[in-house]
Amino acid sequence: MGYGIDNLPYASVIGADGRRFAAVRYGDQVLDLGLVDPGLFADGSLDGFLAAGPPTWGRVRAATAALLGSDALQLVPVDDVTPVLGFTVSDYVDFYACEHHAANAGRIFRPAGDPLPPSWKHLPIGYHGRSGSVVASGSAVRRPSGVLGPGRFGPSVRLDFEAELAFVVGVPGSRIPVDAADEHVFGVCLLNDWSARDIQGFESVPLGPFLGKSFATSISPWITPVAALAGVRIPARQDPSPVEPLRDDRVRHGLHIDLEVRINGQPVSRPPFAQMYWTYAQMLAHLTSNGAAVRTGDVFASGTVSGAEPGQRGCLLELTWNGTEPLHLDDGSTREWLHDGDEVVITATAGDITLGEVSGEIIPG
């Protein structure tokens, strides 16, 4: 299972002959989308397809499924291709939509105060990240350097991952009502928002994270279409109910998706996306509520996904409680933060569907 007929995620891939083409994954093979619609995928990217909107998304998905049902196909083993980013990233926004994560961060950094910032339950807090630093799963992540304190510049010694789900915008729009989200959002993928906690901690007042995040953001090149997630939609509820443009109680925009984070092959966390507070429809409605337009290729991410239990926390900041409670790995080593050579892999399942993993290995700065 995992990559059956109900999934069919999209990417661009590089074939053994060096040719780049748009592809759908089916089981352990990929289908060249040029066989489905030669014109739409002529440039080997998903850009035109993403912009085309739901009718085209539906038509291509149906035609792909029909073609895969025939027996005359020339499929390519997935191991014979290299998936790459299939679309041009326009703007990248990262939200902070998980209450468990935000509250844990509050308890760590503001132990005397309210765990949640004053606005947290009134709007999905977010910020713009660096679109030029978005890289495909498998890219090595060089340990960043930065200003760690007054007079101190050097490699980060508090390097972290953040397990997130990202949403890829197909159809441009502005002031998008929550109920119209699926007319604009094409699909989802896993994202690792690598974070240098020392750089971030020193720089972030008052304008937020900047170089502590901007060195690399890894995403899976495989985009699972929203259409594949019908079976895992769940209600999401906010208390108190937010202002009208952010109310989302008519369509099920919660998603029952289970993430897993492994460090060097060992599972260290199982974050449940079902426990997220704000929905992707609310994030998109908020993002565009001031009149800002989204473009084809915009990516917005959920922020760290963490559950209520300690083993469900989606970053080392929470898992090690800011480095004070080291994680014990099976090889006898411990981790407050990531070491050079560590490989972090985030996987996820949405019912019977597997999302494309996002992986990255830390290399020395």
Place this chain on the structure above:
Amino acid sequence: MGYGIDNLPYASVIGADGRRFAAVRYGDQVLDLGLVDPGLFADGSLDGFLAAGPPTWGRVRAATAALLGSDALQLVPVDDVTPVLGFTVSDYVDFYACEHHAANAGRIFRPAGDPLPPSWKHLPIGYHGRSGSVVASGSAVRRPSGVLGPGRFGPSVRLDFEAELAFVVGVPGSRIPVDAADEHVFGVCLLNDWSARDIQGFESVPLGPFLGKSFATSISPWITPVAALAGVRIPARQDPSPVEPLRDDRVRHGLHIDLEVRINGQPVSRPPFAQMYWTYAQMLAHLTSNGAAVRTGDVFASGTVSGAEPGQRGCLLELTWNGTEPLHLDDGSTREWLHDGDEVVITATAGDITLGEVSGEIIPG
């Protein structure tokens, strides 16, 4: 003067026949750069030119000046063309590099504390803005709506401008030393970082400004090349001296540029860029110091330019001290914040050189 042979700013323009072409402004006329290098400017944009780097920038500038010195030219009156954004904006970063502005903001929002945040003199604080919201001078700016407080959604009632200088990156790079800035930065233009102070104030803890800024950022389409600014270079000095990758005492990267802000034609401020604390070379070095790469078309802005005197403050937040000291206009009206119908125009001179203005009129939300 203003647009003489020593200036020669670049834009894309739309001619009377609807054709888009890359152009240089000379006096009250423009020259079609297709006459200088048909291949380089074939698509009517500056993208290829920006990416080509200093040798090409120098060659085209010299060839343009030579051509303008001949008398067989077909120049077009500047009033017969419409300047538009000449390049694709990649990532947009906004800094906070003016000590007067940052200290005034600190006095307003944190009257009991140190006016400057702890890291302010150790690195140029900045954040990522929304590249998709960057619009050309002259574009109307629709009053944004947003969450103004718990349960309150509506049009901003604290709408502000911010007078800034922006830098346009030509040549990609990473970990760019301060002394190498001019191998990467192509030119400068004026920028208005429109800000909704009520939206910004409620949303900004802990991740910084988001929707309070992302509705619109106006820039002049006319990019004055750094090569034109040789005569206004001045030393800039930071005390204490920053960490080595940010030290900038070997090349003069300060710029003696005088800004002026007018509301509905009336001058309300004259911000002196010469008083800025951090230089553009330091901003670029910092931005790339963690390994992040800049791309052709990246824009980074200075943050609000304010001088030591009250009449030199570059935004209404400071000019009206957060709305408590209204600005009196000649027509008898007052302004705490911008009204619908207000037009804000920012102009600047760099010695004998005039920068392209950036203007915008507020229209109802």
